[in-house]
Amino acid sequence: MAELEYDDAKIAGILERTETIAMVGASGNWVRPSHFAMKYLQSKGYRVIPVNPGEAGATLLGETVYGDLAAIPDDFQMVDIFRNSNAAGRMTDQVVAIKNKGIEVIWMQLGVRNDAAAKRAEAAGLTVIMNRCPKIEFGRLYGELGWSGVNSRIISAKRPRLHSRIGRRAVSRHG
Amino acid sequence: MADRGKHQTAFGFETRAIHAGARPEPVTGARNTPIYQTTSYVFEDAEHAADLFNLSRFGFLYSRITNPTISVLEERVASLENGRAAVAAATGHAAQFLTFFTLLEPGDEFVSSRNLYGGSLTQFGLSFKKLGWTCHFVDGTDPEYFRRAITPKTKALFLEVLANPGGIIIDLEKVVEIGREAGIPVIVDNTMASPYLHQPLDWGADIVIHSTTKYLSGHGTSMGGVVVESGKFDWTQGGKFPSLTEPEPAYHGLTFYETFGDFGFTTKVRAVALRDFGPSQAPMNAFLTITGIETLHLRMERHVANAQIVAEFLEGHGRVAWVSYAGLKSSPYRALAQKYLPKGPGAVFTFGVKGGFDAGVAMVEAVELFSHLANVGDTRSLIIHPASTTHRQLNEEQLLAAGAGPDVIRLSVGLESVDDLIRDLDQALG
Numbered sequence: 001m002a003e004l005e006y007d008d009a010k011i012a013g014i015l016e017r018t019e020t021i022a023m024v025g026a027s028g029n030w031v032r033p034s035h036f037a038m039k040y041l042q043s044k045g046y047r048v049i050p051v052n053p054g055e056a057g058a059t060l061l062g063e064t065v066y067g068d069l070a071a072i073p074d075d076f077q078m079v080d081i082f083r084n085s086n087a088a089g090r091m092t093d094q095v096v097a098i099k100n101k102g103i104e105v106i107w108m109q110l111g112v113r114n115d116a117a118a119k120r121a122e123a124a125g126l127t128v129i130m131n132r133c134p135k136i137e138f139g140r141l142y143g144e145l146g147w148s149g150v151n152s153r154i155i156s157a158k159r160p161r162l163h164s165r166i167g168r169r170a171v172s173r174h175g
Numbered sequence: 176m177a178d179r180g181k182h183q184t185a186f187g188f189e190t191r192a193i194h195a196g197a198r199p200e201p202v203t204g205a206r207n208t209p210i211y212q213t214t215s216y217v218f219e220d221a222e223h224a225a226d227l228f229n230l231s232r233f234g235f236l237y238s239r240i241t242n243p244t245i246s247v248l249e250e251r252v253a254s255l256e257n258g259r260a261a262v263a264a265a266t267g268h269a270a271q272f273l274t275f276f277t278l279l280e281p282g283d284e285f286v287s288s289r290n291l292y293g294g295s296l297t298q299f300g301l302s303f304k305k306l307g308w309t310c311h312f313v314d315g316t317d318p319e320y321f322r323r324a325i326t327p328k329t330k331a332l333f334l335e336v337l338a339n340p341g342g343i344i345i346d347l348e349k350v351v352e353i354g355r356e357a358g359i360p361v362i363v364d365n366t367m368a369s370p371y372l373h374q375p376l377d378w379g380a381d382i383v384i385h386s387t388t389k390y391l392s393g394h395g396t397s398m399g400g401v402v403v404e405s406g407k408f409d410w411t412q413g414g415k416f417p418s419l420t421e422p423e424p425a426y427h428g429l430t431f432y433e434t435f436g437d438f439g440f441t442t443k444v445r446a447v448a449l450r451d452f453g454p455s456q457a458p459m460n461a462f463l464t465i466t467g468i469e470t471l472h473l474r475m476e477r478h479v480a481n482a483q484i485v486a487e488f489l490e491g492h493g494r495v496a497w498v499s500y501a502g503l504k505s506s507p508y509r510a511l512a513q514k515y516l517p518k519g520p521g522a523v524f525t526f527g528v529k530g531g532f533d534a535g536v537a538m539v540e541a542v543e544l545f546s547h548l549a550n551v552g553d554t555r556s557l558i559i560h561p562a563s564t565t566h567r568q569l570n571e572e573q574l575l576a577a578g579a580g581p582d583v584i585r586l587s588v589g590l591e592s593v594d595d596l597i598r599d600l601d602q603a604l605g
Contacts, residue, residue: 030229030231030427031229031426031428033434035231036231036434039231039232040231040232043232110436110437111433133436139233143198143201144234145233146247146250147233147243147246148233148241148246148260148438148441148445149253149260149261149262149438150250150253150259150438150441151195151250151260152250154198155186155190155194155195156194156198157198157206159198159204160198160199160201
């Protein structure tokens with residue numbers, strides 16, 4: 001299977017446009033990767049709505065957990081999938097069926113990839129990112145990932161704007 | 176927005192040597208990387224502090240674990256090695272210790288080429304034994320010996336492609352194939368080549384270790400080490416690496432490979448081994464090393480050009496018994512050198528003086544311009560008699576196996592006028 005490659009501009013555009021993310025497989029167990037990602041994305045100003053049938057009705061990091069995507073009353077632009085690749089395929093078809101909620105992007109987490117499902121979603125006009133983590137990509141594109149010695153592949157002699165996105169997000173969310 | 180990531184076509188080595196990891200400082204606009212001479216960093220609030228301790232967000236906590244100057248060095252070396260991520264340590268030896276601590280459990284084994292820096296032979300063969308780790312040394316010049324030494328407890332293969340001190344080159348691709356079949360990572364100490372001359376990850380190695388003290392820093396100023404991971408090794412195979420795939424008690428049951436994916440290994444090295452043993456690099460050393468790396472490509476070109484001329488001179492000298500430099504037509508490793516190090520097989524090599532041990536000692540005492548000391552990869556030309564210094568802990572059989580027999584002199588050819596270097600060696604040989 002060929003390695004997936006996405007333009008930095010494409011990923012940055014998604015992270016820029018998205019306001020609300022439905023996170024499928026968000027976990028109340030605070031050492032799970034999905035919990036880390038949810039908390040991090042919240043700190044960057046995104047609203048993250050947790051979806052987890054096993055925890056439906058509970059409150060997770062200040063948000064109500066829904067049993068499935070269709071039950072979410074609000075609009076969301078991205079579905080972030082923390083499930084295995086087969087389950088991600090079924091989830092993708094469900095997203096295609098309910099995409100009038102304003103959904104633009106299906107994002108499958110690190111290690112999750114379903115090319116056939118991605119094709120179906122793309123045919124329905126959705127953007128699909130697979131085998132990536134929005135937390136890691138946000139950190140990479142906005143300069144935080146290098147703090148952990150990760151090769152961001154970003155090279156620029158421009159002076160970075162300090163917390164530009166974070167500030168804007170924080171204002172739009174809280175103000 | 177100003178710092179939106181654009182899609183980058185791959186930048187050249189020279190550009191990355193100067194820029195990778197080091198954007199202008201956002202608060203002041205400082206163009207050069209500041210030396211963050213600080214132990215610790217103020218938390219935004221209690222929640223931020225907790226998140227940093229739990230590794231659930233990126234940020235600086237305490238300079239034993241992360242420091243902004245050192246982060247630049249880490250990202251830069253990761254970039255030059257075409258790796259996914261890197262973690263720096265106080266020295267190359269510390270980098271090796273942190274790597275094996277992360278890979279091995281007590282009772283585990285690894286296989287190493289015996290054509291290694293003498294300090295690594297001692298670390299692996301003697302000090303690691305006390306921790307319950309067994310290193311089996313093999314003659315790496317025939318990669319099949321690696322395969323034969325693998326047992327169910329073997330967790331890694333280790334080698335220097337361009338070996339110190341002997342001008343020997345190990346056939347990395349064959350070792351990588353053996354590692355793949357066994358489901359274990361191949362670790363290359365790339366100190367002697369530097370990423371300008373050789374990039375082990377491009378040949379399928381999984382982890383690269385450097386003593387940055389040598390060519391990366393390049394000026395004999397600063398100790399340092401670094402571990403780079405390719406991000407391509409599957410740590411789940413065979414259940415061999417519980418440190419990466421099982422919940423970590425030191426972090427409330429966090430599983431590193433699952434959480435950090437293709438930079439899970441270096442994250443584990445940093446968050447557990449570096450945190451708990453503490454051999455972190457000094458920010459000042461990282462700064463000097465970053466500055467050194469900016470001219471790595473220029474320095475390495477001249478290092479190998481000078482080394483070739485000096486090696487050819489010595490080969491033609493009447494008092495020299497033999498020269499072991501893979502750039503010479505006489506070298507049995509010339510073909511491997513052209514394959515793995517097409518820009519030149521380094522600038523550290525050995526030769527034998529006629530007259531054995533005593534002649535070797537006399538030679539190192541007779542030079543004027545070459546510095547007699549225990550280091551390599553300096554701008555200055557260096558000379559040493561390994562049998563009486565760096566390799567003196569080894570017995571005679573080990574000395575010969577390591578390419579450090581009694582008549583052996585090791586040179587690290589520097590950046591001086593090459594005619595001056597030749598004149599000095601000529602007068603010292605008498």
